[in-house]
Amino acid sequence: MYTSSSQSPGRRRPGKRLAALLLTVATVAAACGGSGDDASEATTDDSSAPAASDDIGEDTPDATTGEEPAESDGDKTDVTMWSRVPDLDIQIEDFEAANPVIDIDWQNVGHGGDQYTQLRTAIQAGVVPDVAHIEYQELPAFVAEGALVDVTAYGASELADTYAPGLWANVSGANGEVYGYPWDGGPMGMLYREDIFTEFGIEVPTTWDEFAQAAVDLREQTTDVFLTNATPADAGWWTAMLWQAGARPFQIDGTTVTVDLDDEPAVRVADYWGGLIADGVVSADPDFTPEWNEGFNSGKYATWIAPAWAPSFLQGIAEDTDGLWRVAPIPQWNEGDAVSSNWGGSTLAVIEGTDTPDEAARVAQWFTSEPESTQLFATEQLLFPSTNALLNSEEYTGTEVPFYGGQKVAEIFAEASANVDTEFQFPPFNATWYQFWTDAVGPRIESGDLAPALTETEERVIEFAEQQGFTIGQ
Template sequence: MRTTTAMKLGATAAVAALALTACTAPADDISNADFETAMSTPTTISMWAWAPGIENQVAMFEEAYPAIDVVLENVGQGGDHYTKVRTALEAGTGAPDVIQLEYQYVPSFVLTESLLDLAPYGANDVADQFTPWTWSQVTNGDAVYAIPQDAGPMGNLYREDILAAAGITEAPVTWDDYAVAAEAVRNQTGSYITALSGNDAGSFLGLVWAAGAAPFSYDGVETISVDLTGPATQEVIDYWQDLIDRDLVSTDPSFTDGWYQGLANGTLAGWLTAAWGPAFLQGTAADTTGLWRAAPLPTFDADNPIAGNWGGSTLAALSATEHPIVAAELAKFINTDPEATLKFATEQFLFPTRTEVLTSPEFAEQESEFYGGQRVNEIFAEISATVDTEFQWLPFQDFVAASFVDTLGKAISEKGDLSAGLAAWQDAIVTYATEQGFTVQ
């Protein structure tokens, strides 16, 4: 109910904004003198973020700008965090200056005009430091709404020993190879090669992304498009329908007790997951050290591999901030300072978005015992370079994720008709968007 009201308000605000932008000139870039003054004036600003260990990067910022005092708060992760940010914005007091923001929620904060456009604060100068797809996730035309912090390009983690026992000695390159491997693993070891889970829209959309589909678009104002039933998404659906019908993949919900047990005891022989997956898996299945390997996600077109992304965050400055120069610099510094970003990658297990870190020997050449001495980071860094740049999100991704569970997710869990589930998902999103006053193309 709360979201509905907020969305309606947001939609109204967006319409009003459309009328306003026509007569407002874009803000001029901040001059060096203004920047120097702001950064040397004693100022306290607050940041809400949950990235583990981000206090390290905040300390580096405070060292670089001794006049600035940053108050860091962790008010929760994901949903709790956004609820608190929105509540504070509505209340008009107590909102932070800078927030951690996942890529898929950037448009919903653009819709409510809650984000400061960082372009006048020199954000475009750092654009070429980032992998192109992460930059395209945070920009709209010339506007820059956030600075990418970490990412989750998707790959394939699998049990080498189980696949070998089924006679598969090479990581599957195409989805056809993967289906053959799935059959061999199921028939000869009794395990499932992986689970397609119906309780998480993020991983499924990652697979859609990797198929080159871009089902959503948003113009930053009030027009959206939803095309989940297009050929690229349908290809993904048909593929998994076949595997599910032949009982070659599990449909257990992910991040549940049974699922963790499956990964730890080998009834699940693999996990199609993001770049943050390798470190996470290591923590839950320590007994299987050395048996796992990482590989790129299988692809439909071996000559032209495309990858998708699942997860990752940015830092964004809120437009309500009283210290826009300092807030913009905080977001920019933490995610572009070479030392700060390298520490994120090598000590805090955040998968980097800056190309310099992705190719740095300290990061790329780390060898992981859990993955039999493989350079897992290097593999995911190569995947990151192939992530499609076209993929966008809708400005009400909360609803998209929730309705996935009721429609397509339900069809997956019940091993039912995935195409019908997909169509129901499309309908639910379009109906909701229309009710909220968006123009759906």
Template sequence: MRISRLGGSIAALGTAAVLAACSSGTPASTGTPAANAGPVTLEFWCWGSAQKANVEAFNKAHPNIQVKHTDVGGGTDTATKLLTANRAGNGPDAACMEYETLPSMIVAGALADISAYTGDVKDAFSPEVWDLTSFDGAVYGVPQDVGPMVLVYNKKRFQELKIEPPATWQDFAKVAADVRKKDPEAYLATFAPSEFGNFAGLAQQAGASWWKVQDQTWTVGIADQASLEVADFWQGLIDKDLVKAEPLLTPEWNNKLNKGKILTWPAALWAPGVLYGIAEKQAGDWAIAPLPQWKEGDDRVAFQGGSALTVTKASKHPEAAATFAKWMETNKTAYDVQISLGEYPASLAGQQAASSSPPPKLTANQKDYWDIATKAAQRTIPHISWGPNVNTAKSAYQDAVSAAIKNRTPLRDALTKTHNLVVEDMKTTGFKVAGP
């Protein structure tokens, strides 16, 4: 990949498919094992409770590569701080990075191509998952976890209200109305204005494509027909008071959840772990179901979230850092820790191990949990592309949608505003963008 800069700005990308997730990388070679190169110390930035135990296990198994772990915040914080550190020339050797953020970090020149060191682990992942970190023949990370979307629901409350998990989004609207009639204090779901990734996943499930690039020309589709139809769907539920438009995971929201007044969360497989952290007393009361379908019979879903372990351009030991990344994402010790904490590993072996493990504590009584989870992972939509200015899009979306909820203006107008701001930002930065 070749990326040029104009006056400190990122210019147009040098190849047609440089950021299209459908372009899988072809590693050059596996290289010489870094552990033979002598003792090195690596700085590693990553969030999440699985990191500490895994780093300790890696260090014990690799006396010649010692890793120092620092949690500098979640995905957005890590990306922002890495860019700052990269400009100052003092970044870490390795860092976790959310899949949606990878393109912008590649464009910014913060990540190293590690294709020369990863050929031996490519087959440890499904092609769809490996493609999340592979762009135009280059590899910029080893997949860590994935988040195929499902419907997480309070099975106990569903049984009390005599309702069933909806198979389609049309059914979802009917069940939402039924919930309001049977328990006027309860809502089937929440529409959270700040959840950019969640809405993107639902739009992708409906057929949306928010970014595409061909022959160095980008097409932006944040306000494409599929996305607008998804916005209209949620608009109808909000206008009829069938879902609650409010932020997630606030003290107020957590209180409602604990009282059984929020009954579902359409989200990724990491969601049961999050909910258990705020509603431990409901352990065993919840379950997952397939995500409702926009078109009956089409069971494809998008990823919501997930991350990879990347090697930075600042690293003086890229081969050792790649060795660390590969171990962290393919070693049994590492993925067993992930599973125990409710994460769904990206590696095939990790997913197989998860399928024979107990379900997360929140859904402890669901015997078919991993059957549903595995099918969701197998039916994820391939070739989803993220653009070079996702952080701009996220901020614009959150501002526009929050204002729309507050002012009771159409969500579709908020999407259009977001689309226009993203296109304007890309053009200003130096990208060639097709259409308005």
């Protein structure tokens, strides 16, 4: 490279230089069309529970089942399943023992955005996995793209009482369609440091008013600890906050979308957290960063308003605080209420284009509801259960966790699970609204003036929805 550069004083051959330039420019353009690997992870992977950290060997998604369906091995049917849940072999073995006619081909094609990009590519190419692991908030997008099979034809409608109502609402369409089998959930609760609460005489708050007062009281006594760390820029956390307050940002009716991001509950939530941040009584460090991890480990944050997958996650990042944490229900907007919302969790969905929808549905149903394997998912892979059977099982909820001072952690989250508001809807362009929200709120966090970000996001979302061909409802 350098020989040519040092020898040819350029100006004699503009033609060749032009060609070389065009070539480099072409590289720029082509590069833009390509790789999104490291990018999408950070943006859409906010709900990637503790399980996400274990990445099992990246199998290449050749997904050949689309071309060569079924009956390859005598009477056996192959079902390809994409999932990032680690150690899936345990349950696959059990499944195949119980269902000798089906062979499961498990592929881990990465998590979050990576997998969705791959899935969309596979759908374009017409070689799809039969079953794929999709988060609740992404389901409506895949439904709108026509990528998912309505599994009511395979007996799914009878499962309404099998799964937690909050999760079931998220997989159900307006006219009783069912697009996925709830695999795990993330009902919201509150993790708190009992030792810090005791030291500063803070009562466990049951309402948001009490919580705000506690934040002020704590701050008056110490400058080392914040009652909590608010993360409005994390759209997953923020959605859970809106959801719990009763906000209804999106109503979907066929191809009509009603967008109301700055309704009363949403503005209330924005003003509440913005006010606490502006008063300096809660911190606002971005979450899932080394600094944030350290905040928990060093005792900078006294609570975490967090979902059911958080307790095991916290154990991994805050080892020094072993035994000091406790769990309580999420504070309420109205005294005496018990409303929760959901952050994270995922489904198994049957992908349109599969040649074996019947078997695929059977696999998805078994993995998400069969008693023994779901029990294993809860204890081995640490998925927070989606089935009522497990959520009501004393054997499961009665487990005492030493990190939480021997408290029965699952019991509290199981209760939260039953209290998840079932009216909340995700839009068919959820990743986009999440991104618009983060863009809008990011620069406003320091000042605490969050409500205008709601309005700004609403404008961008409406513009996007119109571009996508949706009718905007009033």
